[in-house]
Amino acid sequence: MDLQTLTYTVVGATFLLYIGIAIWARAGTTGEFYVAGKGIGPIQNGMATAADWMSAASFISMAGLIAYMGYGGSVFLMGWTGGFVLLALLLAPYLRKFGKFTVPEFIGDRYYSNSARVVAVICLIIVSVTYVIGQMKGVGVAFSRFLETDYDTGLYIGMTIVFIYAVLGGMKGITYTQIAQYCVLIFAYTVPAIFISLQLTGNPIPQLGLGSAMADGSGTFMLDKLDMVIQDLGFGEYSEAKRLSTLNMFAYTMSLMIGTAGLPHVIIRFFTVPKVRDARTSAGWALIFIAILYTTAPAVGAMARLNLMDTIQVGEVGSPEGNLAYEDRPQWFKNWENTGLLKFEDKNGDGRIQHYNDKNPAMAAKAAEFGWAGDEMVKVDRDIIVLANPEIAKLPNWVIALVVAGGLAAALSTAAGLLLAIASSVSHDLLKGIIMPDISEKNELMASRVAMAGAIAVAGYLGLNPPGFAAGTVALAFGLAASSIFPALMMGIFSTKMNKEGAIAGMIAGISVTLFYVFQHKGIFFIPEWSYLESWGSNWFLGIEPNAFGFVGAIVNFVVAFAVDKVTAEPPQHIQQLVLDVRTPRGAAGAIDH
Amino acid sequence: MSDSNTQATAYWKENLAIIVKIMVVWFVVSFGFGILLVDQLNAITIGGYKLGFWFAQQGSIYIFVVLIFYYAKKIEQLDEKYDVHED
Numbered sequence: 001m002d003l004q005t006l007t008y009t010v011v012g013a014t015f016l017l018y019i020g021i022a023i024w025a026r027a028g029t030t031g032e033f034y035v036a037g038k039g040i041g042p043i044q045n046g047m048a049t050a051a052d053w054m055s056a057a058s059f060i061s062m063a064g065l066i067a068y069m070g071y072g073g074s075v076f077l078m079g080w081t082g083g084f085v086l087l088a089l090l091l092a093p094y095l096r097k098f099g100k101f102t103v104p105e106f107i108g109d110r111y112y113s114n115s116a117r118v119v120a121v122i123c124l125i126i127v128s129v130t131y132v133i134g135q136m137k138g139v140g141v142a143f144s145r146f147l148e149t150d151y152d153t154g155l156y157i158g159m160t161i162v163f164i165y166a167v168l169g170g171m172k173g174i175t176y177t178q179i180a181q182y183c184v185l186i187f188a189y190t191v192p193a194i195f196i197s198l199q200l201t202g203n204p205i206p207q208l209g210l211g212s213a214m215a216d217g218s219g220t221f222m223l224d225k226l227d228m229v230i231q232d233l234g235f236g237e238y239s240e241a242k243r244l245s246t247l248n249m250f251a252y253t254m255s256l257m258i259g260t261a262g263l264p265h266v267i268i269r270f271f272t273v274p275k276v277r278d279a280r281t282s283a284g285w286a287l288i289f290i291a292i293l294y295t296t297a298p299a300v301g302a303m304a305r306l307n308l309m310d311t312i313q314v315g316e317v318g319s320p321e322g323n324l325a326y327e328d329r330p331q332w333f334k335n336w337e338n339t340g341l342l343k344f345e346d347k348n349g350d351g352r353i354q355h356y357n358d359k360n361p362a363m364a365a366k367a368a369e370f371g372w373a374g375d376e377m378v379k380v381d382r383d384i385i386v387l388a389n390p391e392i393a394k395l396p397n398w399v400i401a402l403v404v405a406g407g408l409a410a411a412l413s414t415a416a417g418l419l420l421a422i423a424s425s426v427s428h429d430l431l432k433g434i435i436m437p438d439i440s441e442k443n444e445l446m447a448s449r450v451a452m453a454g455a456i457a458v459a460g461y462l463g464l465n466p467p468g469f470a471a472g473t474v475a476l477a478f479g480l481a482a483s484s485i486f487p488a489l490m491m492g493i494f495s496t497k498m499n500k501e502g503a504i505a506g507m508i509a510g511i512s513v514t515l516f517y518v519f520q521h522k523g524i525f526f527i528p529e530w531s532y533l534e535s536w537g538s539n540w541f542l543g544i545e546p547n548a549f550g551f552v553g554a555i556v557n558f559v560v561a562f563a564v565d566k567v568t569a570e571p572p573q574h575i576q577q578l579v580l581d582v583r584t585p586r587g588a589a590g591a592i593d594h
Numbered sequence: 595m596s597d598s599n600t601q602a603t604a605y606w607k608e609n610l611a612i613i614v615k616i617m618v619v620w621f622v623v624s625f626g627f628g629i630l631l632v633d634q635l636n637a638i639t640i641g642g643y644k645l646g647f648w649f650a651q652q653g654s655i656y657i658f659v660v661l662i663f664y665y666a667k668k669i670e671q672l673d674e675k676y677d678v679h680e681d
Contacts (some may be wrong), residue, residue, distance in 0.1 A: 066651075071632070078624045081655045085620050088662040089613050093669075207652060211643040221642030239647045240636060249629050275680050277670060284662035291655050298651040320599035583606055584678040 003397045007146050010401040011408060014184055015161055018177045018412075022165030025173045030445050033103040033170030036426050039383035040175055042278040046285025048175045049269045051182035051413035053080075053260075054293060055131075056138025057474045059185060059410035062391075064299035064382030066169070067308075069235065072243030073301065075252040075548075079478075081287060081294055082253070083260025088283035091261060091486075092270040094277035094493045094582045101225075103264040103421075103485065104429040106159040110492040112575050114434050119507050121425045123484040124264045129462070131477040132418040136463025138411035142453070145339055146404045152464060158412060159460045166416050171272060174416045181409035186292055189386075193296045196303050196393040200450025206299035226306045232317045233309070233356035234363025238302065245543050249415040255274050255550035259478025262486030264419040265414075276585035303340025304385045307392050312355045312377070323352040328465065332391035336384055348372055355380075364538040402542070408492040419459060423452040476518060483510035491561060493583070496576045502565030510557025517553075518546040605676040612668050616661050624654040 001009070027033040040048070058080070066073030090318070098106050104124060108117025135529045136155060143154020165173040190206075197209030201222055213221050218226075235241075243249050260266065269286075270279045311330065315322035326344060336342040344353060348371055355377040358364050367374075387407075390399040427448035432439050484507045490505070491498040544552065570576075581587070627635055632646035640648065673679035 071647055071650060075646075077651050078628055078654050081658050082620065082624050085616070085658050085661055089616060089665055210652075211641040211648070213642065223642045223644075223647075238642050240633075246629060250625060253625065253629065277666070277673075277680060280666040280669065281663070284659060284666060287655075287659050287662060291659055295652055296653055304669060580602060583609075584602065584676075585673055585680050586678045588680055 001397075003400060004146075004148065006397050007401040007404050009403045010398070011147070014180075014405045014409065017180055018161060019164055021180060022168050024174045025169045025176045027168070027170035027445075028171045030101075030428075030441055030448065032172045033445055033448050034420075034428060035268070036170075036172040036175045038272055038274055040272040040274075042282035043285050044175070044179055045269060045278070045282045046287075047182045047272050047289050048178035048272075049266065049282065049286035050289035050293075051178040051185065051409070052269055052417035053266055053290060053414070054185065054410055055414035055474065056135055056142075056407065056411035058293065058297075059152070059189065060142075060383050060386050060407050063297045063300040063304065064385035066298050067305040067385045068380075068382055069243060070238035070241050070302075072241055072249070073298070075243060075256065077294055077298060079256025080260060081290060083257040084283050084287040084290070086257060086261035086486075087270075088280055090584050091267065091489055091493070092279045092283050093276045093585070095267060095489070096270050096273065097582050097585060097588050098277050099271075099588060101268075102428050103267055103489070105433065107492065107503070108429070108433065109486055110382045110575065110578065111488075111498075111503045112571065113500040113504070116488075116500050116504050116507075117429055117433060119504055120485065120488065121429050122335055122423050123480070123507060123511055125422060126417045127263065127477050127481045127485070128265060128422050130480065131265075131474055132415055132422070133462045134474040135411045135415035135418065139408060139415070140463060141528065142349035142404060142407045142411065149588065155460060155463050158408070158415075159456055159463075161454065162412055162416050162419065163456050166419055166456070167449050168454070171268075171420055174321055174420055175272060177416065178413045181413040182289060184402075184409040185406040185413075186289070186409045188402040188409075189293050189300075190296055192390045192393060192395055192399055192403065193300050195395055195399075196307070196389060197299060199393060200303050200306065206303075207295045210299040210302055222306065223302065226302055226309075229306065229309050231312070233313065234366075235357045238305070244545060248340065248544050251544045251551045252548035255482050255548050255554075256475075256478050258486050258552050258554050259480075259482035262489065263486070264425070264475070264481075264482035265417040267489075268421055268424070269417070276322050276588045300389060301385060304389055304392065308380075308385075309355070312353050313391070317356075318366070323354050325352050327351065329353070332388055335391065336388055341379070341381035341384050341387075342377070345376055347374045347376050353377065366384040415459065415544045419455045421453060422455040423448055427451040428453070437455070462524055479514050479518070479547060479550030479553060480511055482550030483514040483557055485548050487554055487557040487561065491558070493579065496579045497565065497570055498561065499565050499568055499571045501568040502561040502563075505559040505564040506561030509560040510553045513556045514549055514553035517549045601676060602678075605672065605678060608672055609669060612665065612672070616665055620658065620661055623649060623657045628654050 062076055063075060086516060095106055100106060104117045107120040108114060139158035140151040140155040143149050143157065144151040165177050193206040194204050197206040198204050201209040202210040202215035203209040203212045210222065213219055214225055223239050231237055252332050269280060273279050273282050310323050313322060314324050326346065333342065353376055354372045356363055356367060356375055358375045390403055414546035427444060431447055432444050487510060488503050488507050627646060627652035628674035632650060636644040638645040
């Protein structure tokens with residue numbers, strides 16, 4: 001079977017599986033639609049959370065980012081896992097004890113205020129919509145690259161699949177499809193990783209292979225060799241090069257961690273387990289399932305980078321025969337040139353490929369002596385590190401087909417979780433909570449399905465007409481969640497005295513500061529001409545890049561909230577009692593009926 | 595303050611103490627070993643791994659997992675002790 005037929009078969013089979021699950025797991029009540037009837041076991045929920053959490057960015061882009069950043073890429077590894085510790089210790093068990101359906105619902109009840117609830121809904125929608133655009137793009141791109149449909153058709157197919165299982169099944173359908181999607185994506189990620197690790201180091205476990213010696217008998221450690229190879233070409237040392245500065249890495253990691261713990265679509269997964277105890281362990285299971293991919297990713301990144309450099313720099317740096325002749329480039333190189341993700345330009349006209357860091361002055365001087373005229377790999381899209389991995393490692397076609405299905409599973413599972421968070425905040429918080437409190441259960445269920453369909457349409461529209469900023473949006477969503485939702489939730493649990501004025505002022509201040517910081521560097525609503533400060537360098541506050549600013553936003557949120565809280569009235573007695581109730585697990589079952 | 599209230603306060607205090615302890619470890623292995631002290635730790639190598647690099651890209655994640663399950667176990671014992679566990 002040729003690659004394309006095979007890819008269609010594998011992707012088609014996974015889609016049929018998801019649809020089958022949708023038909024089997026229909027939601028009959030609002031409780032099932034919003035929180036899967038609170039009947040999901042902790043291990044199952046951990047698996048579903050892992051798929052919910054790991055997006056197209058984790059699956060397709062992360063290893064490539066690490067491959068080119070080296071140590072600096074650690075911010076993503078620590079940031080996107082450490083948040084689960086915060087979630088398990090500070091939020092999940094208490095919010096589960098509270099026992100309602102949505103995140104804004106907790107904020108509205110705890111801060112005895114519909115205004116607080118509306119502010120939370122707005123924050124939730126800003127965060128989730130920025131996030132979902134990236135997933136929709138991922139679906140479209142995966143289809144157009146591998147299945148040779150055009151981008152739009154791919155997006156429509158993806159929307160249809162999500163529509164079927166999310167509208168029919170709500171959280172219940174989404175949960176069981178996410179479990180299936182996790183299995184697909186983790187298999188697709190680890191198989192090529194095991195092979196590439198075996199080939200390079202002889203160790204089948206990538207996590208150990210990364211720290212092992214090369215299998216070529218030289219006795220050199222893989223990482224030392226990689227350091228050497230890329231430093232010879234003027235790149236920063238792989239295992240030590242920082243991302244901008246220590247302070248920036250600190251702030252970036254903290255933003256991602258706090259943001260992770262504040263993402264509504266992740267938090268609501270913990271509303272689906274039967275007990276408070278399950279919410280605690282479930283976070284641990286989620287992190288185990290996530291860690292399998294996250295500890296593999298740095299190995300994939302490092303090994304693929306080494307393979308790539310070795311393919312191009314076949315001999316001594318600077319020797320006339322040292323670089324691969326363009327004529328002799330391997331088949332995968334040609335394939336990826338066709339997609340436009342790899343681009344070569346023979347700047348010095350010698351018919352050979354020179355790939356080095358021409359921005360490094362010392363290297364540029366050396367290169368001039370060799371007769372090189374600049375980095376000739378004018379484009380190496382980071383995504384190919386994962387996507388081309390099976391081809392570079394010469395794995396059979398079915399592995400390539402599997403990677404496509406895995407990428408789609410990652411994007412679809414995250415999209416569905418985000419869409420549910422958006423839909424439930426519209427139908428449950430706005431409609432049932434504020435506009436039509438008397439709506440019947442049956443009508444609310446209908447409304448939630450309509451809201452879901454609407455959310456899919458909006459996400460699809462934004463995927464088809466991606467605003468220019470779509471590339472950086474996922475990282476931005478974390479900053480926004482960190483600066484708005486996380487502090488409000490945490491103070492709601494850990495302070496009995498925090499009042500509505502404080503919480504509302506804190507959320508607005510936090511998200512505004514973060515948005516303004518991002519806008520001032522990237523342009524208002526990301527229109528570059530509208531940026532009011534230079535986007536690079538000296539104007540960065542303490543040298544912190546915009547994506548890392550959520551940490552500062554969160555601090556602003558806390559400070560403003562406590563300051564306002566000090567000068568306004570205490571919350572009423574029954575609210576303080578509610579906080580005390582949330583803190584102990586007993587009685588969680590009773591909270592379900594409301 | 596009623597008796598059940600003092601009990602609840604004591605439970606919460608012990609819970610906070612566990613949380614703080616775990617968060618210290620969480621901070622030290624990631625922000626400490628993985629970021630602030632990375633250059634010093636990189637002087638030590640284990641196999642092909644520089645230690646600081648290992649904490650940043652592997653070790654911290656493993657420890658995060660352990661921390662969550664450790665907390666789940668500790669807090670469950672505390673629930674029993676103060677008789678606030680779910681049935």
